[in-house]
Amino acid sequence: MIAGASNALRVVVYEGEGSRPLDDVQRYDLMRTLLEKGYAVTRTRSGGTVSGPGESGGTMVVLGRFDRQQFAQADGAAGDLKLHFRDIEGQATAACVETVESIRGEAQAPKPGGWKPWFPVIDYKRCTNCMQCMSFCLFDVYGVSSEGKIKVQNQNNCKTDCPACSRVCPEVAILFPKYRFGPINGDEVSSDDVRREAMKVDISALLGGDIYSALRDRSEKAKSRFSKERDEDRALKERNRCLDKLKESVGAMDIPAEVLASLPSPDQIREKAAQAKARAEEALKLANLNPGASPS
Amino acid sequence: MSEVARILYCHCAYAQVVPKDVKEEVLRQLCASGVAFDAVADLCELSAKGDPALARLVGEGTLKIAACYPRAVKWLFEAAGVSLGENVEVLNMRTEPAEQVVFAILGPGFATAAAQSKEAL
Numbered sequence: 001m002i003a004g005a006s007n008a009l010r011v012v013v014y015e016g017e018g019s020r021p022l023d024d025v026q027r028y029d030l031m032r033t034l035l036e037k038g039y040a041v042t043r044t045r046s047g048g049t050v051s052g053p054g055e056s057g058g059t060m061v062v063l064g065r066f067d068r069q070q071f072a073q074a075d076g077a078a079g080d081l082k083l084h085f086r087d088i089e090g091q092a093t094a095a096c097v098e099t100v101e102s103i104r105g106e107a108q109a110p111k112p113g114g115w116k117p118w119f120p121v122i123d124y125k126r127c128t129n130c131m132q133c134m135s136f137c138l139f140d141v142y143g144v145s146s147e148g149k150i151k152v153q154n155q156n157n158c159k160t161d162c163p164a165c166s167r168v169c170p171e172v173a174i175l176f177p178k179y180r181f182g183p184i185n186g187d188e189v190s191s192d193d194v195r196r197e198a199m200k201v202d203i204s205a206l207l208g209g210d211i212y213s214a215l216r217d218r219s220e221k222a223k224s225r226f227s228k229e230r231d232e233d234r235a236l237k238e239r240n241r242c243l244d245k246l247k248e249s250v251g252a253m254d255i256p257a258e259v260l261a262s263l264p265s266p267d268q269i270r271e272k273a274a275q276a277k278a279r280a281e282e283a284l285k286l287a288n289l290n291p292g293a294s295p296s
Numbered sequence: 297m298s299e300v301a302r303i304l305y306c307h308c309a310y311a312q313v314v315p316k317d318v319k320e321e322v323l324r325q326l327c328a329s330g331v332a333f334d335a336v337a338d339l340c341e342l343s344a345k346g347d348p349a350l351a352r353l354v355g356e357g358t359l360k361i362a363a364c365y366p367r368a369v370k371w372l373f374e375a376a377g378v379s380l381g382e383n384v385e386v387l388n389m390r391t392e393p394a395e396q397v398v399f400a401i402l403g404p405g406f407a408t409a410a411a412q413s414k415e416a417l
Binding site: 008010024027028031032035036037038039040041042043044045048049050051052053054055056112113115116117118119121122123124152155175177178179180182185186187188 | 300302304307308309310311313320323324326327328330331332333334335336337338340341343344347348349351352353355357364365366367368369371372374375390
């Protein structure tokens with residue numbers, strides 16, 4: 001998940017002075033394989049320009065076909081940056097990747113990948129700080145800055161493939177870059193999109209009653225039945241029926257079934273919605289005291 | 297003398313939203329071109345981590361980024377506290393064909409090579 005940014009490992013495919021270039025096919029295969037395993041890779045050439053070493057230290061593995069034997073397997077450091085040179089002459093891609101993985105393990109650098117980076121990104125050019133996203137999200141993904149501005153603070157809490165909060169945003173200001181369709185995926189916002197969003201006004205316009213009240217209504221009906229017969233199996237069936245109904249009504253929102261199934265109980269939802277609303281109102285008051293403050 | 301733009305390529309490794317044939321062809325052409333460049337597995341991941349590498353990758357000077365929608369890329373960087381200046385151009389591999397992306401990054405000669413390579417497949 002989200003961890004260990006400053007200790008990340010960077011791979012450099014070195015083809016500058018003192019080395020011989022890789023074959024085109026080998027270079028492509030090596031870079032593609034490393035990228036698919038989650039590594040950042042830089043290809044360097046004499047006279048070429050790439051990003052610098054940065055100031056955050058970390059580990060750099062330099063792979064190349066070195067002319068000088070002393071680079072064949074050398075380890076050192078430049079400030080906080082740990083350097084590992086490895087000669088890959090005659091090595092297949094798999095062996096090169098194994099070398100990188102081995103150094104990563106020794107350096108205790110975090111293993112890249114393993115998590116689909118799914119989280120909302122706010123387009124602050126469009127955001128009006130209305131807090132509907134924070135009021136809507138049941139998983140505490142959103143928070144507010146010290147100046148009362150909405151921000152994404154718990155990316156890890158976001159439910160993979162669920163874009164629901166972006167659908168309640170009246171300004172089309174919430175992006176999920178890995179979503180399939182625009183404008184949620186970051187595509188330009190058209191006038192049609194704005195017109196459609198303007199019709200939402202608030203969450204309730206989406207569902208003809210908001211998602212919470214839909215659950216609340218069903219919760220009330222369920223309660224009256226459960227008071228006569230407290231049967232956990234029946235409660236579970238009722239919740240599943242409720243969720244099935246909800247799925248039908250929110251079908252257009254493209255919310256994954258797993259997300260709906262992992263929703264808290266209706267009573268918990270009611271409590272969370274009230275808390276989120278209170279936090280949103282508090283944040284709005286704060287934002288009004290600090291107009292124009294940045295979100296960070 | 298005109299400034300040489302740095303190149304940043306995003307492989308969008310953790311989702312299927314960038315067409316595989318486009319991203320692989322762009323990478324193949326970059327690898328064959330003789331230019332130096334930076335490549336990352338997934339800009340979204342770096343943004344989520346608030347990875348300091350993003351500031352390093354943007355650096356100074358002109359930068360061309362082969363990734364996805366410019367609006368998404370801009371706010372992914374902003375989310376990590378890094379602003380993209382006006383000297384940054386974002387090429388969209390979700391909507392543009394590989395040869396167009398390669399043309400925008402490397403110039404007309406390489407774009408032709410990309411088209412020929414695609415035809416040969």
